[in-house]
Amino acid sequence: MDVPTTRRPGVAVPRADIPRAKEKRTRIQAINRGLIVDAALEMFSTYGFRGTTIDQIAERAGMSKPNLLYYFPKKEDIYVTVLEETLEEWLDPFAALDPEGDPIEELRKYISIKMEMSASRPEASRLFANEILHGAPMIGRFLQTNLRNMVHEKAAVLRRWVSEGRLAPIDPYHLIFTIWATTQHYADFDVQIRAVLGPQVDQPGHREQAAQAVLSILLNGIRPRG
Amino acid sequence: MDVPTTRRPGVAVPRADIPRAKEKRTRIQAINRGLIVDAALEMFSTYGFRGTTIDQIAERAGMSKPNLLYYFPKKEDIYVTVLEETLEEWLDPFAALDPEGDPIEELRKYISIKMEMSASRPEASRLFANEILHGAPMIGRFLQTNLRNMVHEKAAVLRRWVSEGRLAPIDPYHLIFTIWATTQHYADFDVQIRAVLGPQVDQPGHREQAAQAVLSILLNGIRPRG
DNA sequence: GTACATTTTGACCATTCAGTCAAGTTTTTG
DNA sequence: CAAAAACTTGACTGAATGGTCAAAATGTAC
Structure with missing residues (x-):
């Protein structure tokens, strides 16, 4: 006996297929x-x-x-889509590091933008942090290809800057990691920062103050100067 | 009709009660x-x-x-226990910052130990990061009390060091956050670092190299030094 | 405005998973 | 070694949740 169904095999049922690509969208x-x-x-x-x-x-x-x-x-489809759309935006400023610009000025700009992003769109940072923390099950491939290449490329620029004496002699990869770590920390660990600093984090000048402190440490270091 | 059960109400059933405290443990x-x-x-x-x-x-x-x-x-009981046991260990080196020591040397030691911990016990860092990332539902109170007090205390020390000219003029809180961010990044974002650097992260000297780079950046900054 | 495609939904199903329970086994104690 | 306490487990239960489906509602093109 056949299963009671109105569907007849072989007859294509008109079924709305949601287009995956961005074109053809209602x-x-x-x-x-x-x-x-x-x-x-x-x-x-x-x-x-x-x-x-x-x-x-x-x-x-x-x-x-x-x-x-x-x-x-699928639930996963939403997750992957969100991740993809967020990733690009998140890496944009990194891609924008100008090899022809002034090293310190370029890094200052980059760090500032990242601090700004952590403050204005912390969700993006947290989503990403969560994915990495859990082993990057969805974007592992992306990290090993796109991100990897991009980092190598920028690391080469940093290395050149170092060899030209326009940057302190630092391993370029760890410099990149340190910048990422520091700036994204303000988004990812917001709860902890709030717990320590209290409501003042919502005060107007706080963002700038945080950015200033980070810039000061990363650019000039901890040792007393002058 | 009574529910068929061998349990008679009113009769205390001998039930093994697991002691919550550390004493009285079999x-x-x-x-x-x-x-x-x-x-x-x-x-x-x-x-x-x-x-x-x-x-x-x-x-x-x-x-x-x-x-x-x-x-x-309860599942939550395990989680809380793990979190508590881990937290203490994780904050130990911070508590050990010596107000009477040499500022740069103390910070160098602290950063080194944190880098070492991130490499040897990344799970602890990740557990903690995950909890914070999700809004610290379990340890929110701890952050607002114990951690907050501890940070205030250490920040006062850092501020004194700055006023004595033994440290660059940096906001002590952001200095602490920066150190945490940088060192823990090596545990929390291990997957990303691996994706970028490849298998070399398992090479013998890598840990030391990473620690050296982080120390160099945080202590001396990015700017070229004479 | 009508035929076709697209969008929306209530009702449902299957699985996963935290937590229970009563009956057993092992360990400790006197 | 016997009784009590501590420990262990197979078999469940109920709630949460990802996903399906057929039919209804809405929108679009000619």
Whole structure:
């Protein structure tokens, strides 16, 4: 006996296939994907992948769970999309390091921008930190290819600057790691910083003060000068 | 009708109550709690609280789930215990910063020890990072009291050193954050560092090289020195 | 405006997983 | 060595949650 179904085999059922690429997007698709991705970034960055439920994202995005699943068939799909869209933005300033610029000035600009980003979009940093912390199951490949190449490229520039005597003799890779560590710490460990410093972190000048302190340490070091 | 049970109400059933404090522990209790905590640290630090199942911990600890639940009635109990035991160890070197020592030498020692810890016990760092990243739901109170006080205390020392001209004029809090950020980055973002640097991170001299680079940057800064 | 494609949803299913329980086994104690 | 205490476990349960589905509602193109 056949399974009772209205579907006849061989007859193609018209089924809305959500386009993966950015082209061919309906107006509604563009809107709803946006809502979902925004909601998902918020949730994933706060509770992690496992700690976030589809229902939560759907509610925050203002739609039903099946409706959300219509746009992103798997929970993982949302996560990967959010991660991809965030990564690019996050690495932009790094790519913008100008090999022809003044070393100290370029690094000062880079550190400043990263501090600014940590303050204005901490979710992006946290999402990324969480993924790495858990072994980068989704973006491992990206790290080993794109990021790796980009870092090698920039490290070469830094090394040249060092050899030209325009930078202190520092291993370029560890310099990059140190900058990342320091700047992103202000987003990732915000709760801890808040616990220590109290409400003053919301005061107007605090962001600038933090950026200034970090710049001072990284550029000039801890030793007394003058 | 009564529910068929052999338990008679009012009759106290002898039930083994696991002592929460460290005293009064059976030999078996000491062993098994140790096995559980070790296994849990491993799992929680890798997969987070939500990403870890009791079964996984039990299997890694070599016992059945109900048996594990006999020692730690709730999943949260294991997590909190691991966190507490780890936190103390993790903050030890910070507490050991000697107000009477030489500033640069003290900081050099502190940074070196933290780098060493990140390399030898990355799980501890990751467990902690994960907890903070998710808003410190369990140790929020600890951060706002113990940690806060400790940081204030050490910040006062740093500030004195600055006023004595034995340290560059830096905000002491941000100096502390910068040191934490940089050193713990090597544990928390190990996967990323590995992706960029490749297998050389397992080479003998790598740890020392990393520590040297971080010390150089933090102590002397990026600017070229005469 | 009508036919077709797209979007939306309530009801449902299967799995995973924290936690329970009662009955057993082992260890300790007097 | 016998009784009590401590320890261990297989078999469950209930709630949470990722994902399905068929049908209804809405939007779009001609």
